[in-house]
Amino acid sequence: MTETVTIYTIGHSNASAAKIIELLKQYEIEVLVDVRSSPYSQYNPQFNRESFQGALEQSGIEYRFAGDYLGGRPKDPTCYKEKQLPQGKADYLQLVDYPAVMTKDWFKKGLNHLIDISHQQRTAIMCSEEDPATCHRHHLVGKSLMAQDIKVVHIRKDGNLQNALSIRDLNNDPPAKQLRLL
Numbered sequence: 001m002t003e004t005v006t007i008y009t010i011g012h013s014n015a016s017a018a019k020i021i022e023l024l025k026q027y028e029i030e031v032l033v034d035v036r037s038s039p040y041s042q043y044n045p046q047f048n049r050e051s052f053q054g055a056l057e058q059s060g061i062e063y064r065f066a067g068d069y070l071g072g073r074p075k076d077p078t079c080y081k082e083k084q085l086p087q088g089k090a091d092y093l094q095l096v097d098y099p100a101v102m103t104k105d106w107f108k109k110g111l112n113h114l115i116d117i118s119h120q121q122r123t124a125i126m127c128s129e130e131d132p133a134t135c136h137r138h139h140l141v142g143k144s145l146m147a148q149d150i151k152v153v154h155i156r157k158d159g160n161l162q163n164a165l166s167i168r169d170l171n172n173d174p175p176a177k178q179l180r181l182l
Helices: 017-026 049-058 098-102 105-120 136-146
Strands: 006-011 031-034 062-065 123-127 151-155 161-163
Touching (some): 006 017, 006 105, 006 136, 017 151, 031 049, 031 105, 049 062, 098 105, 098 136, 105 136, 123 136, 136 151
Parallel strands (some): 006 123
Antiparallel strands (some): 151 161
């Protein structure tokens, strides 16, 4: 019998770094995998890559960056519904063709690496959106994980856990079970 792996997710929003670290520690997260395409924030600089990595490591949590492979803003124009990179401020959640991204070798490699990490250490992925229903960490990464029978649980800002299977489908993208067919 194979051991069931759980991967947690968290969105930092405008919380303090200390609050996010507290939530990660509450669920005994050992490694945080950052899946933001651009790990910097003008409005929440406490989550800029280097400073947040330092804060995590001081708290005993390992930091890894995977935004180049698992980020929500791919650099490949074929990953967008209009087959071109968006310009300026864009609604990436609506523009990215997640089923297309899931077929890319770089995405599969990044996902497999994430799964390997989760077999070794209690793992969470992080993006900026607090609500997983409005974030690629659910619609892209989470659904891809669930398609491989990996349990995905979202850590919410109030400290409660939300099973990823309970997230409603905002984009009419295929449920995790249908992704197995891709």
